[in-house]
Amino acid sequence: MEMTVGLGNLERLENENSRQYVYRILKEEIMSWKFTPGEVLSDTQISARLGVSRTPVREALFSLKEDHLVTIYARNKTVVSLIDWNLITEGKFVRTSLETLIASSLCGRLSLDAVGELSENLALQRNLVEGNYGRKSFYELDNEFHHIIFRTANMEETYRMVRRMCYQVDRVRCYMIPRANLIENMLESHKQILNCIINGEQERLASILKAHINDVFSEEGKPATFAVNLLETHPDYFSNVPEELKSR
DSSP states (O other), X not given: OBOOSOOSOOOOOTTOOHHHXXXXXXXXXXXXXSSOTTOEEXXXXXXXXXXXXXXXXXXXXXXXXXXXXXXXXXXXXXXXXXXEHHHHHHHHHHHHHHHHHHHHHTTTOOOHHHHHHHHHHHHHHHHHXXXXXXXXXXXXXXXXXXXXXXXXXTOHHHHXXXXXXXXXXXXXXXXXXXXXXXXXXXXXXXXXXXXXXXXTOHHHHHHHHHHXXXXXXXXXXXXXXXXXXXXXXXXXXXXXXXHHHHTO
């Protein structure tokens, strides 16, 4: 299937070079399912659509390959990568382990500035849940909420590493969150996470974070129904799926 054109906001950011611009746009379009797993990407079409030469397009595609978001075959054929279940498992493990440790380290000692920043983020999330227009999507605000936690703990590089390892997780979450009506549950989890950090409730925080990070993947230790349904309806979107999931 050839790629479609005219997707999303194509405005270039200030001080963004051509490779960075192409990389950002294509990554957003892959993550948001404007391109589906297995879809063919044409560097010629991308070049024309974004108004850049083919060199930065190829450089951006190589970076996306390093992120496991595209697969480049012989004769320069490039497709959107399938969602690798092994990388989902690894990403969830890394994020759950590190974010729990980092958030726990802030328990009972969160600064007033950090509380204010997180509370403002929650207010923007609530605004979207109530159906009001916002400058950012709920997905962006979700990532920003967790970024604030990492940044407050002086763990910026760790945050970037965790985000990169969770690209496959986020591809499924971006597909499932609006379809499974999880936004209100996510907002409630964020509120509980902040309250636990403020009140120093480490054990409760660990439990809430684990459930929150695995929101579209598990129900009482088993894959969530809607995640399994995606596997059943679109098995061609995935690779390395465990046999026990295929047979459910």
